[in-house]
Amino acid sequence: MDYVYTILILIGLFVILASSFDLVIGHCGLISIAHPIFYAIGAYVSAMLAKEAAVPIPLAILCGGAAAFVSSVLVALPSLRVSGDYLLIASIGFQLGLIEFAKHIHSIGGAGGLTNIPPFLVNDYGRLSYVALVLAVAVLTVLFVRWLTHGPYGRMMAAMRDDELAFSMLGRNAIWLKVSVFAIGSGIAGVAGGLYAHYFRFLEPDQFGLLQSSAILTMVVVGGMRTTMGPVIGAIVLQILPQAITFFGLPPSILGPLQGLMFSGLVLFFMFARPQGLLAAPDIWAGRKAKAGEPRGLAKGGLADG
């Protein structure tokens, strides 16, 4: 049963990661794959606060999210001021550099990893309570992303993706929008990191590298970018598939590469065979339905024949 709980928790965490990553890469169109590093920042900050400073764990997790939020602004601001391409390079540099850095810092466990992270909930209320917590946060994340992208903020993101120059000429601040969305997505990933740390109670720098990046990217691309349920389905499918092949009893030297091959092969397959992913996003942005009583909803707005 513990095994099932662990899988459920991983699914929940990856739903959070994939959904928040879709906000950044899909809805806002920011090219970055450094999402795992903000997951890592959240995890390490939360773990260290709880372990060394005895900060109450819920607060520590929130601090982890805040740390991820702030550090993502520091990465995004200088690079986005120049151009979108630079965010990609700066964020990869930041991700791999910070991992390399963490490996040499003994106080956070170095390359060997950080152990004995204080547990949360599990000892008092059992594992199921933690499953409930993670799944609740996952549902909240999905609903939040849906709310944000279907409101006036989502309209801005859609317009900016279409034409950044015309967008600026209307008086909108494209850089600020990008930095904000990047920070929101990264902050959510940071919270997921905290949730990870206090359940698995062990962190090592290498687990937040490019393999993790491509796993999250796969979930979003395979599930379907810019859809509410796409990243959710992607996270579920891609969390269960690799579990399935562990039953074949392959040696670890084969298993690792095989999983990587599967992830990347699946993305390549989808990119060329079904680029929109399992669920296709509509190509016209649709906001929340205008509430009854608001002026002229559909009365005059019959769609012209295309």
Place this chain on the structure above:
Amino acid sequence: MMNVTVISQILWTSIATSSYFVLFAVAFALILKVNKVFNFAQAGMMSCGFYAAYVAVRVLELPGPFGFAAAVAGGAAMAFLLERFGFSVLRHRRASPMFVFIFTIIASQFIAYFMMMIFGTWPTTIFASMFWPVTLVGEVAVSAWDVPAIGATVAVLVGLWAFLRYTRYGQFMIAVADNADLAELYGIRKDRVLMVAMLAAGVIVGIGMFLYGTRAQVQPSAATELMLFAVAATVLGGIGNIWGAALAAVVLGVVQNSSILFIPSAWQGFLLYAFLFFAIVLFPSGFHLPERSKKLKRTVAAPVVATDGKGD
């Protein structure tokens, strides 16, 4: 310890070792300039070049020159596959830059895992021994690897320069780099030119990996790190400037090697990422500002978009 001999030794060694960095940077910058793609799949081309040479020399036990030819062929073959079945398909589908970027990064991972499945994760080299006989020039030790490596790099650079300047396809490449749509209007076949650019990058990368693999150990994941060095050099050299990237690669190579004097060797790996990050923050437009070309691009871009819009 800090005397002239030590410093000149470090300088010499780091210039020699930056030879392959230069090649990787030049290939990356070429594709960025002509094909307008951050080709992260270059790591895949690099792995392919290395393992082709490895198979030729270590498995089939062919002599060194065959290994060299295999590295070149391996790099070019992977470049062909990527362009033919990847980039050109995405281009014709008018895929967004985001999509192309995801393709490059995932393709390079796919190739890395594929190589891991076949060759394992253990580091290997092209020749059984990595040790090259050393002669003393003055007080500086010069290995038998250094001079051919520098020579090969210079030859590639001169060759590329001549290719871009004097051959038809080289000229086409410049034209496509300046304005692909305009070049097409003049009857230049863009697809073919972009393929030639990819093949050129594949050849350059293959030579670079042969040099690297005869001097250091390589495992499937190593190519990514080597490529990031090229990315940093390309950014520092001023995006779109091939020779700037080459120069930046030498500077980075020298700085990284001479850092032994100042920082513990364990931190040397970290230095690369620090370069990458600070290249963006401190030198966002490279050492010398490519102001003019940037603005020109903008003015010619407008009418191109206009025709696109009307075509819908």
Place this chain on the structure above:
Amino acid sequence: MVDVLTVSGLEKRFGGIVVADNIELALVKGRVLGLIGPNGAGKTSFFNLVCGVVKPDAGSIVLAGQEINSLPIRERARMGLARTWQNLRLFQSLSVLDNLMLGPRAYCADNLFNVMLRPGHVTGAERDSRDRAYAILERTGLADIAQSPIRDITFGQQKLVGVARALMNDAQCLLLDEPMAGVEGQAYALIQRVVRDIAASGVAICVVEHNVAFIRDLCDEGVFMFAGKVLARGTVESLIADPQLTELYFGT
């Protein structure tokens, strides 16, 4: 005669090409100025310089008494500078209405803090700007297609949407880049009437247009540009009648 936008000594060159050569120009409140000149005369570049899309090499641009040379594009827009684009630049993945909804100087979701913590405030602002958008759509005859995606409407309607989106800014100064190119019939008369109405409401307007008849019917005054220089300023009739300018216009 109130100058809304004053440009003086404006210079810009790209390599060897001069697109702005010591341009001196003022746009006056309530009047429509037409820019005439052959292709490559620097008309659109003038717009780009004024809007901040391109930074000038020298010169000053003053909008409503404030020097705007160093301001980014968005700040100029927020001061009441609006424009349309030669190639429209509408948001293809938004409906006509949503294209307009992004146009106000202050957008309801500009402030993330409000979006997150004062959703009621945002909804209210959203409702207000929807009402305004509908008023403008009504005026431009687009109300019936408010919900249509851009790609489903005709080219003439798209041109109108471009103008309507710029109107959302409630601008002091409006730059129209070839509003008539490719437009025929009903939309032609409509655009002409709308532009006159806006001018009458006290907006300074500048129009780039190749359609000389349109310029003559619409503009209070014309300016002839060639090779980045303002060669002549006067009534549109006098510019058209000048044989030297006609020679330049058709001679290239």
